[in-house]
Amino acid sequence: MLSGGNSYAVYRCDRDGKRHGGGVAVLLNKRLKHSLIASKNFSEFCQCVVTQIHVENSDSLIVTAYRSPSCSVKAQNDLLQFLGDIFSEYSSPIFLIGDLNFPLINWSNMTVNGCTGATATAKFVQFCKSNNLDQLVDKPTHGLNILDIVLTNNSSAVKDLSVIAPFSTSDHNVVCFSVDVKAFNPKEHYIPFRDFSKGDYSRIIDELLLVDWIELIHYSNSADECYSRYISICHALIRKYIPLVFPKQRIYALPRKLLSLRSKVAFFHRNIHIYGSSKYASTAAKLKRALALWTSAREERIARSSSSKKLFSYCNRKLKLTDEIPDLKDGDSLIHGDQQKANLFASYFEDVYRLPTKFNVELVPVTDKVIDWVDINCESVYRVLRALPNRNSTSPDGIPYAFLKNAALGLASPLSLIFNRFLLHGETPRIWKLGLVKPIHKKGPKGLVSNYRPICLTCSTSKVMERLICDQIGKFLSENRLLSNTQHGFQSKRSTSSALLSTVPLWHREVDRGNYVSVCYVDFKKAFDLISIPLLLQKLQSFGIKGCLHRFLTSFLTERNQSVVVNSAYSRTYPTVSGVPQGTCLGPLMFLLYINDLASVLPEGVHCSIFADDSKIYTISNASLLQQAIYALASWADKWELSISTEKTFVMGFGKNHPDMDFTLNGSVLVRAHEIRDLGVTYTDDFNFDRYIADITAKAKCRSNYILKAFKIRNPLLLFKLFTAYVRPLLEYCSSLWSPSRRREIDEIEKVQKSFTYRSFARKGMFELSYFSRLKKLGALTLEDRRLLSDLTFMYKLTTDEVKLDLEDLFEITPFVNLTRGHPFRIRPIRPRTTSFKNSFLCRVQTKWNTLDPGLFVYSKSSGFYQRLTTLLQSGNLDASYSRF
Numbered sequence: 113m114l115s116g117g118n119s120y121a122v123y124r125c126d127r128d129g130k131r132h133g134g135g136v137a138v139l140l141n142k143r144l145k146h147s148l149i150a151s152k153n154f155s156e157f158c159q160c161v162v163t164q165i166h167v168e169n170s171d172s173l174i175v176t177a178y179r180s181p182s183c184s185v186k187a188q189n190d191l192l193q194f195l196g197d198i199f200s201e202y203s204s205p206i207f208l209i210g211d212l213n214f215p216l217i218n219w220s221n222m223t224v225n226g227c228t229g230a231t232a233t234a235k236f237v238q239f240c241k242s243n244n245l246d247q248l249v250d251k252p253t254h255g256l257n258i259l260d261i262v263l264t265n266n267s268s269a270v271k272d273l274s275v276i277a278p279f280s281t282s283d284h285n286v287v288c289f290s291v292d293v294k295a296f297n298p299k300e301h302y303i304p305f306r307d308f309s310k311g312d313y314s315r316i317i318d319e320l321l322l323v324d325w326i327e328l329i330h331y332s333n334s335a336d337e338c339y340s341r342y343i344s345i346c347h348a349l350i351r352k353y354i355p356l357v358f359p360k361q362r363i364y365a366l367p368r369k370l371l372s373l374r375s376k377v378a379f380f381h382r383n384i385h386i387y388g389s390s391k392y393a394s395t396a397a398k399l400k401r402a403l404a405l406w407t408s409a410r411e412e413r414i415a416r417s418s419s420s421k422k423l424f425s426y427c428n429r430k431l432k433l434t435d436e437i438p439d440l441k442d443g444d445s446l447i448h449g450d451q452q453k454a455n456l457f458a459s460y461f462e463d464v465y466r467l468p469t470k471f472n473v474e475l476v477p478v479t480d481k482v483i484d485w486v487d488i489n490c491e492s493v494y495r496v497l498r499a500l501p502n503r504n505s506t507s508p509d510g511i512p513y514a515f516l517k518n519a520a521l522g523l524a525s526p527l528s529l530i531f532n533r534f535l536l537h538g539e540t541p542r543i544w545k546l547g548l549v550k551p552i553h554k555k556g557p558k559g560l561v562s563n564y565r566p567i568c569l570t571c572s573t574s575k576v577m578e579r580l581i582c583d584q585i586g587k588f589l590s591e592n593r594l595l596s597n598t599q600h601g602f603q604s605k606r607s608t609s610s611a612l613l614s615t616v617p618l619w620h621r622e623v624d625r626g627n628y629v630s631v632c633y634v635d636f637k638k639a640f641d642l643i644s645i646p647l648l649l650q651k652l653q654s655f656g657i658k659g660c661l662h663r664f665l666t667s668f669l670t671e672r673n674q675s676v677v678v679n680s681a682y683s684r685t686y687p688t689v690s691g692v693p694q695g696t697c698l699g700p701l702m703f704l705l706y707i708n709d710l711a712s713v714l715p716e717g718v719h720c721s722i723f724a725d726d727s728k729i730y731t732i733s734n735a736s737l738l739q740q741a742i743y744a745l746a747s748w749a750d751k752w753e754l755s756i757s758t759e760k761t762f763v764m765g766f767g768k769n770h771p772d773m774d775f776t777l778n779g780s781v782l783v784r785a786h787e788i789r790d791l792g793v794t795y796t797d798d799f800n801f802d803r804y805i806a807d808i809t810a811k812a813k814c815r816s817n818y819i820l821k822a823f824k825i826r827n828p829l830l831l832f833k834l835f836t837a838y839v840r841p842l843l844e845y846c847s848s849l850w851s852p853s854r855r856r857e858i859d860e861i862e863k864v865q866k867s868f869t870y871r872s873f874a875r876k877g878m879f880e881l882s883y884f885s886r887l888k889k890l891g892a893l894t895l896e897d898r899r900l901l902s903d904l905t906f907m908y909k910l911t912t913d914e915v916k917l918d919l920e921d922l923f924e925i926t927p928f929v930n931l932t933r934g935h936p937f938r939i940r941p942i943r944p945r946t947t948s949f950k951n952s953f954l955c956r957v958q959t960k961w962n963t964l965d966p967g968l969f970v971y972s973k974s975s976g977f978y979q980r981l982t983t984l985l986q987s988g989n990l991d992a993s994y995s996r997f
Contacts, residue, residue: 121739125159136161136176147439156186173202177210188232205266209796215257220248251275253285260287277381279546280400297377304358308504308514312353320522327531339541343509373399408824415830441559450681457551457676458683460561465690468644477654480771483588484659487579488531494524496579507572508546528992531577538663544574545672568695578697601724602700605916608791609846611723619766619951620799622732624949628767632732632736635760639725641691644753646670648706713748714741735771766801801850805857812864828872832890835868848906851899853951862895897985903957908977911937935966
């Protein structure tokens, strides 16, 4: 019902316990300006949701409630007390609607029929009188009783109230009415937009090739004038050749057969006294089945389409909750308007930035090599343009990725000239320094600005030049080996998996050998936003980035601004006086260069692992040395104007013989943690992952259930396609680190896929198939098989340089390996002393790896190895179980 473009905001208050039914759901069209006031569960038998709709002259309070006949007197009293407090606070028109189950009330004169002992009913009548509420439903909604009611203190606003046939197979009639207010918020729903997928790009390219770009660029006095001329030409071509379309609400017309069935349901309901309830019920059931089949067929057509984008777009609409920003709290007041919301976000985000206090520090050059220019030509620009995503991205200059990609042949030459001019003069157009910020909810109440993080969108054309610069600076850094090996973020061939697998298993090995490991998990406060721009520019010079390139980067990084966008409203523009620019290609690279020397300031014997700004420093059997390292790290952070959060920096000690000592940072004792969440994976100080496995299993089950409830598809292959995209990644993230050895956890994880496939095949009536038969039909592996596949593929990537780690970093290579039979990458077996380490990655994988057939090592890339190994697992020629080892 709600699949038509995710047009509704949904507010729910579900019944506690395992009973079905009950609860409250409120669906508000997103074009209505509205806010959630409260959602409260008084008992298993009483729930309530209060929302407010904002109109031009006044607001309306919509209270939706459910009260079961089994509701206790206390729960009802709590409900009435709660509503009384709400009504006294708001002076707006009130609409109290819902199934309240008061069959004894005579609504025409507000009295209780026949039963003087109906205390709960009498209290509700008194409540209605006290709040001047009139009840407008005058026909039975269930049997002969009026149980579903509409109470209001503004009855003149209610129009066209009627009681019609039940929805689907419900036993309650539907109450329909309209309210005479002008409440629709136009927002962007009626704003036309350019459909770049239907542009006439052949003509656009022809006209671009006719422009005398050399003269245009040569006679421009500044970067702003040059870029303004470029975007003026592009905008003229967009207006001329990109069609303007109006957004359409997706309305799916029902086929004639379903419309006929729906009419029959209404007919039999109106004449239920003639034909009886059985005729109505059977026709309603037919309609329900027919609607399910029609929905399933429509979803199957989408799932079978060659466009994966179409499928996942549909899935995201079905599975995603509303991303609307509700009313925001500003002190004791509520902010309603989009413009006011945008300015409130702008004030909050602006407070993060900090003016620099240092403009120069003593710094030793990292290299005597120099890069002062970037070679930009038509071919390189064309290559980057064609690699852009084909989407209508938001860009401050109004030129999205789709236009740049499809008009690449006509844009490559002028853009290469423009980029070279900017680089030669060391200048950047002002619009490239503007970021449009979209607030994205993180967690917690949506009405607080502190629970949002900014996502910044910058000019698409700027990112093309940035990508060219990044590629060549990256090549320069790589050739001269200037980046620290401890950094795993924002680098090719490195990831969170490489960061975790190069640390946690090695710590486990040290503990197994009888040593202890002391680890400090360092949290930098807003590291990306607080980097000092003057100090960053000084660091760039130490890396040999000089001349025209340094002048361009200086222009690019300074005098930047942002503006927050909420729907179509823009906040005031505010300066970003610190930090690397968000939403750019250059930002992450600049950050890596800024913190690159972190590891070098640590004392000898201290190890470090960094992923972006997530840092871990650790020592082996030397806790006092870790304290020295913390002092050195604090001194380094102070020198480079970074702040370390003492509240979010933790110390963890691994090993039973770890000394019981405190670690301090800036005079504060750091919290000694026994469990930590590290790059998304939770583990304890005895290398236990039970909590993490339980969490991901619960999330996967929840998402599996949601898919099966949201989609009516009956084809198991198509349902499994959704499972692999939305559920399986939850169960496989960095599985090499935490893969369980105990049968209980293995089975618990496997149950997620086992249950999903059973329910998928059950839709086709195929109940008798075993789990392995279902997997065979789907061409899938068990999750246990896939974890083995992940282990061995990671090992293979170490041998093909697809992961920037050496096999020797984790394992010891068997001596004289080339003189004996077997593949050439066999490792020396590790003899574990404890059961815990025996089941860790380093021990778990060694026997399987060493016994692999040499014929598997003929592939230059891991993809070939992966496919061959998958085939062996599916055929049963490779045992997935580790238990016999």
